[in-house]
Amino acid sequence: MQPKPQLITPLSSKEKPQKPKKSNQHSWWKLLLLATVVVGLSGYGLGTWLSSGDHLSQREITERKVAFDSLRDSQHTKANIVPQSKIDSIIEQMPLSSPKEKEYLKNSLATGSGDIRLVELTLWDDLAPDGDVVSLSSAGYSQEILLSKTPQTIHFPVETLRPVMITGIRDGGGITLGFVGSGQPVMLPVLIEGESIGFVLK
Numbered sequence: 001m002q003p004k005p006q007l008i009t010p011l012s013s014k015e016k017p018q019k020p021k022k023s024n025q026h027s028w029w030k031l032l033l034l035a036t037v038v039v040g041l042s043g044y045g046l047g048t049w050l051s052s053g054d055h056l057s058q059r060e061i062t063e064r065k066v067a068f069d070s071l072r073d074s075q076h077t078k079a080n081i082v083p084q085s086k087i088d089s090i091i092e093q094m095p096l097s098s099p100k101e102k103e104y105l106k107n108s109l110a111t112g113s114g115d116i117r118l119v120e121l122t123l124w125d126d127l128a129p130d131g132d133v134v135s136l137s138s139a140g141y142s143q144e145i146l147l148s149k150t151p152q153t154i155h156f157p158v159e160t161l162r163p164v165m166i167t168g169i170r171d172g173g174g175i176t177l178g179f180v181g182s183g184q185p186v187m188l189p190v191l192i193e194g195e196s197i198g199f200v201l202k
Contacts, residue, residue, distance in 0.1 A: 079158065094156075119181070119201060123179045161200060
């Protein structure tokens with residue numbers, strides 16, 4: 001007698017556990033953090049536009065300008081006057097474009113009693129040496145100067161009661177110039193490219 005076939009009940013398959021849906025909370029936090037960083041950097045860039053070179057706060061920039069204005073108003077910006085006996089030799093070393101210009105300047109200074117004098121100033125970049133270039137103009141003379149931490153002495157003519165003009169030519173991160181003549185050291189206000197400032201040397 002053949003055995004009756006038995007029905008085998010299939011095992012029920014285990015339900016795969018559903019993966020929990022990812023919360024958007026972490027994504028929102030990442031976006032918020034990114035936005036905060038971007039805004040913070042933007043604010044930093046606006047508030048401290050000297051960040052690529054000289055690091056000065058807006059308060060320090062203002063204090064520097066106030067200090068310079070005070071010195072200028074009190075007539076403490078003084079230069080060393082070149083003695084008459086040294087004028088010719090110094091003019092020969094000045095970066096004038098032609099012998100004719102040198103001769104003209106010598107003649108203008110020959111008597112030593114006119115409105116034009118030959119003076120010297122020592123200039124330097126008083127903060128970070130970041131490639132700042134300025135132009136100095138006075139009494140028809142002009143010279144471009146690359147500022148560095150090493151003080152450099154330049155000679156130029158000045159005219160009585162006429163200002164010496166300093167103009168920013170290349171800005172490496174805020175043009176910061178200090179100079180000294182026969183008085184106390186003077187720090188100019190921070191300049192940008194194309195900006196000029198004038199002062200009368202005594």
